Amino acid sequence: MKNSIKGWKDIFSFTFIQGIKAKSIIISTAIMCVIIIAGVPIASLISSKSETKKTSIEEVCIADMTGIKIAKDFDILKNVKNDDETENMYSKIKYTELDSQKLNIDENTGLKDIYKFDKDSKKVYLQITYLEDSFDIEVIYDGKGKLESEDVNNYSDFIKDNFQKILMKNMSVADKDIEIVNSVNTINYCNIDSVKDENNNTDASLNESDDKLNSDKLEDDNSSSNADGKHSKGKYNILYTMLMATLFILTFCGERIAMSIITEKSSKVMEYLMTSIKPMAIVVGKVLANLLIIGVQVGLIAISFITAIFVNISITGEKLPESLRNILSRNNFDSANVLTILVSIILLIGGIILFSLIAALAGASVSKMEEMSEGIKMFTFVLVIGAYIALFVLTSNTYEKASVVKYVTMLVPLTSVFLTPGALLTGYLSAGLGVLALLVMIISNVLLVRFVADVYESMIYYNGTHLKLKDIIGISKQNRNGSKRRAE
Structure with missing residues (x-):
C-alpha cells in the first residue's frame, strides 16, 4: 500500500496551492464571510425594530x-428570566387559586358551566390534574374576549417550559419524587366557545382517568403539541442546516475532484504524472488537499462569525439576533459532550472522504472532456440519493x-453523513449508536x-467510452483474478 501512494505529498501540495488560489474558491469564500459579518447585525436590527x-x-x-x-x-x-436575563413578559400576571370543591362539576357539566368569563375578559383558567403518572394542564380562555389564540398558545409554551420549577418549589425532591418531576406533562389550551356543551366525562371524585376535561372536542388549530415545541423546532432547524451544509460541501468537494481528474486525464498532465x-x-x-x-x-x-458577534455588540x-439565539440555545444541544x-x-x-473517493472513480471513468457530464452524473446520482433519503427522514419527523x-x-x-452528526448533538441518537455509525x-x-x-490504475490508463458501474x-x-494467477 505504501508504494501505491508514493508521491501523494507532491499531488497534495500542488492541488492545495492551485485550489486555494482559484478564483471560484476566493470569491465564494469572500461572499460567505461578507454575508455572515453583515447579516448578523442586520438581522438583529430588524428584530429589534419589530414590536416587543x-x-x-x-x-x-x-x-x-x-x-x-x-x-x-x-x-x-414571575421570577423566571429570559435568555438575556431580562424580566419575562408574564411577570405581571396575577395568579389566584379556585376552590375546586365549590366548582359546579358533575357528570353532565360542560366547560361553560364551570368556568365563567366577564365581557372583554383578559383572564385564563388553568385546570391541573395528575393522571397516569403525568400532569395534564388545560389552559382555557374566552375566544370572544380580548385574548388572541397565539397569545394563549405562547403562554401555554411558557408554562410547559417552566412547569418543573413549580414542582421543585412544591416538593423537596427525594428519590421517590424524581419520576414525578421528570414525567411527560400534557399542556393544552382551548377556546371555551369551541368546546361542545356535552358531557365532559368528569365525576365528583376527579381522580379517575375519565376526569380529564380535555376529552371534549377541541378545534385542531388550538392544540399545543409537546412534540412541536420551540426546542423541537430549534433542533429541526439545526438538523436541516447541517444537512444542507454537508450537501453543499460534498457537492463542492466531489465535483472539484472529479473535474480535476477528468481534465488532467484528457490532457498530457496525467501522462507526465504517471512517469513518477x-x-x-x-x-x-x-x-x-480538498x-x-x-x-x-x-x-x-x-x-467571520466571531467578528459578526463583536460588530453586532457594538451596533x-x-x-x-433572537432567531439565532433560539437555534443555538443550550437546550437544543442538551446531549452534546466531548x-x-x-x-x-x-x-x-x-x-467527505467516502464521497471524494466516489468522485475520483467517477472522474477516472471518463477519458474525454466532452464526456465530463457523464462522469459527474454518476457521482451526483449517488450524492442526491443519499441526501434525499436523509431529507425524507428529516421532513417526515421519522428521526x-x-x-x-x-x-x-x-x-x-x-446517508449517515447528512443526519447522524446533527442527531448526535441534538440528542436524537445515542452516543453508542453514533460510535457504531462511525465504525x-x-x-x-x-x-x-x-x-x-484495485481498479484506479486500470481506469486512469483507460482511453475509451465512458465506463459504467458494471x-x-x-x-x-479481472485485476483480482490476475493477482491470484501471479501469486500461483
Missing part, C-alpha cells in the same frame, strides 16, 4: 385538582422516534479504498 412581545393576559385562575396544593407555587413564574507517481497517490493527494481547503474555508467562516448591544462532538466531526470527515428507517439511515454511510463509516472507507486501489466492477474482478 407583550401579553394581554392579566389574571390566571388555577383549578388545582391534583391534591398536592400546587397552585400556591405558580408565583415562582502512482495512480492511487493522485487520489490520496487530491482528497486530502479536505484542507474545506478546513480553511470553515475556519474563515468561523472567524445593537446584543451578541446574536464524545458526541468528536464522533460527529470524524463522521463528517469520513463522509424523532425509534424505527428501522431511522436507524438504517443513521448507520448507512451514504461502519470507517469500515466502508477501508473497503472503498481497497476497491479504488464495467468498473468487471475491471476489479
Whole structure:
C-alpha cells in the first residue's frame, strides 16, 4: 500500500496551492464571510425594530385538582428570566387559586358551566390534574374576549417550559419524587366557545382517568403539541442546516475532484504524472488537499462569525439576533459532550472522504472532456440519493422516534453523513449508536479504498467510452483474478 501512494505529498501540495488560489474558491469564500459579518447585525436590527412581545393576559385562575396544593407555587413564574436575563413578559400576571370543591362539576357539566368569563375578559383558567403518572394542564380562555389564540398558545409554551420549577418549589425532591418531576406533562389550551356543551366525562371524585376535561372536542388549530415545541423546532432547524451544509460541501468537494481528474486525464498532465507517481497517490493527494481547503474555508467562516458577534455588540448591544439565539440555545444541544462532538466531526470527515473517493472513480471513468457530464452524473446520482433519503427522514419527523428507517439511515454511510452528526448533538441518537455509525463509516472507507486501489490504475490508463458501474466492477474482478494467477 505504501508504494501505491508514493508521491501523494507532491499531488497534495500542488492541488492545495492551485485550489486555494482559484478564483471560484476566493470569491465564494469572500461572499460567505461578507454575508455572515453583515447579516448578523442586520438581522438583529430588524428584530429589534419589530414590536416587543407583550401579553394581554392579566389574571390566571388555577383549578388545582391534583391534591398536592400546587397552585400556591405558580408565583415562582414571575421570577423566571429570559435568555438575556431580562424580566419575562408574564411577570405581571396575577395568579389566584379556585376552590375546586365549590366548582359546579358533575357528570353532565360542560366547560361553560364551570368556568365563567366577564365581557372583554383578559383572564385564563388553568385546570391541573395528575393522571397516569403525568400532569395534564388545560389552559382555557374566552375566544370572544380580548385574548388572541397565539397569545394563549405562547403562554401555554411558557408554562410547559417552566412547569418543573413549580414542582421543585412544591416538593423537596427525594428519590421517590424524581419520576414525578421528570414525567411527560400534557399542556393544552382551548377556546371555551369551541368546546361542545356535552358531557365532559368528569365525576365528583376527579381522580379517575375519565376526569380529564380535555376529552371534549377541541378545534385542531388550538392544540399545543409537546412534540412541536420551540426546542423541537430549534433542533429541526439545526438538523436541516447541517444537512444542507454537508450537501453543499460534498457537492463542492466531489465535483472539484472529479473535474480535476477528468481534465488532467484528457490532457498530457496525467501522462507526465504517471512517469513518477502512482495512480492511487493522485487520489490520496487530491482528497486530502480538498479536505484542507474545506478546513480553511470553515475556519474563515468561523472567524467571520466571531467578528459578526463583536460588530453586532457594538451596533445593537446584543451578541446574536433572537432567531439565532433560539437555534443555538443550550437546550437544543442538551446531549452534546466531548464524545458526541468528536464522533460527529470524524463522521463528517469520513463522509467527505467516502464521497471524494466516489468522485475520483467517477472522474477516472471518463477519458474525454466532452464526456465530463457523464462522469459527474454518476457521482451526483449517488450524492442526491443519499441526501434525499436523509431529507425524507428529516421532513417526515421519522428521526424523532425509534424505527428501522431511522436507524438504517443513521448507520448507512451514504446517508449517515447528512443526519447522524446533527442527531448526535441534538440528542436524537445515542452516543453508542453514533460510535457504531462511525465504525461502519470507517469500515466502508477501508473497503472503498481497497476497491479504488484495485481498479484506479486500470481506469486512469483507460482511453475509451465512458465506463459504467458494471464495467468498473468487471475491471476489479479481472485485476483480482490476475493477482491470484501471479501469486500461483
